[in-house]
Amino acid sequence: MGDFSHRKRVVFRCEACGGVLIKRTSYLSHRYLRHDTYVCDNPVCSASYTGHTELTAxxxxxxxxxxxxxxxxxxxxxxxxxxxxxxxxxxxxxxxxxxxxxxxxxx
Ligand SMILES: [Zn+2]
Structure with missing residues (x-):
């Protein structure tokens, strides 16, 4: 699947400008569920996004x-x-x- 010789950091990208999204805040809403806020690294853009990470197994x-x-x-x-x-x-x-x-x- 992956090409390990060109391994990159796994990061989300801003859909508006392609900037790296930096995780700003997190909170647990459940023992296995974490909500995160991401902010675009580009100061001119600074779009922000929310998402979640879940332990499933x-x-x-x-x-x-x-x-x-x-x-x-x-x-x-x-x-x-x-x-x-x-x-x-x-x-x-x-x-x-x-x-x-x-x-x-x-x-
Ligand atoms: Zn952006």
Whole structure:
């Protein structure tokens, strides 16, 4: 999909002048819903826009012990991320074992 060699910052552009829109204010109207105001960076134009950002799904579970389960639906990638996380944790455990000094056997 994307051409990573020409990666740009993901920003909104002013529809009037093409200037970069700068986020000015935000407020949460819901735990998962944030409203934002954007102002055009061009001082002559200074058009402003409003929009929102919403969390719609959980894509990867928390690694915190005893984390509360998410109330959001699972994203399509959730099962794969869960498997990846378990795989990485397993690899970390193996590295820990390698780092441990030899077990003391005379007790
Ligand atoms: Zn503008």
């Amino acid at each position: 959980i894509a990867s579970p928390s690694g915190m012990p005893g984390a509360r389960p998410s109330e959001l639906p699972e994203a399509p990638a959730y099962a794969r991320n869960l498997a990846l996380k378990a795989y990485r944790a397993q690899q970390l455990n193996q590295l820990d074992l390698l780092d441990e000094p030899p077990a003391n056997t005379d007790h």
